Amino acid sequence: MQAALSHIDTWIFDLDNTLYPANSALFPQIDARMGLYIQRLLNVDPIEAHRIQKQLYHSHGMTLPGLMALHNVDPHDFLANVHDVDIDVLRPHPELGHLISRLPGRKFIFTNADAPYAQRVLARLGLTDVFDAMHDIHALDYVPKPQAPAYTSMCAAHGINPQRAMFVEDMARNLAPAKAIGMTTVWIENGADQGPKLQGSGEARDHIDFIITDLAAFLAEALAALEPA
Numbered sequence: 001m002q003a004a005l006s007h008i009d010t011w012i013f014d015l016d017n018t019l020y021p022a023n024s025a026l027f028p029q030i031d032a033r034m035g036l037y038i039q040r041l042l043n044v045d046p047i048e049a050h051r052i053q054k055q056l057y058h059s060h061g062m063t064l065p066g067l068m069a070l071h072n073v074d075p076h077d078f079l080a081n082v083h084d085v086d087i088d089v090l091r092p093h094p095e096l097g098h099l100i101s102r103l104p105g106r107k108f109i110f111t112n113a114d115a116p117y118a119q120r121v122l123a124r125l126g127l128t129d130v131f132d133a134m135h136d137i138h139a140l141d142y143v144p145k146p147q148a149p150a151y152t153s154m155c156a157a158h159g160i161n162p163q164r165a166m167f168v169e170d171m172a173r174n175l176a177p178a179k180a181i182g183m184t185t186v187w188i189e190n191g192a193d194q195g196p197k198l199q200g201s202g203e204a205r206d207h208i209d210f211i212i213t214d215l216a217a218f219l220a221e222a223l224a225a226l227e228p229a
Contacts, residue, residue, distance in 0.1 A: 009105035180205035
């Protein structure tokens, strides 16, 4: 592992279902509130709202840009509404914060959520002072992962050399553009995303350098390899 990571000086982390377990019952709250928002906005039933939500997710990378393009939705109103969730379902994880703090170089959050919500999540997890900066959906100008401009925007804004960066994500599809610009990629296989085929040597895995199930364990192993004995 030392050879694979010794060149890394920038450590980039997704937020949701990456810095906390996918079974934490937080993201389902957001998903439900998106459905309710669409029901009110378009005066449709829950089934139709769900269909629209998933259609926009697949066509625009996330629901919000689709609603902005097709229905002139105010992104601040939408995000404040769907992120009005119970953060207390998350369990604090100070050990993870300690591990991330020890990584050599800069650390960033790269999220399709917005900063106010992300800061609430980080505070609950005990990770408030761990990261150097955050690149959220507003900074992305509502062009979300996995669209390629999201990654170049992140790198340009923070002076990141992608060939010296590692990106950790729970959504396998979000790693492909990162790998395309030279990042080392880590997929957390935690049940949040069906992910690439794990059998055979198909191209579906070519954009993933590491597949893990426990972020803290992976970082502890990485630090053991990188830090002097």
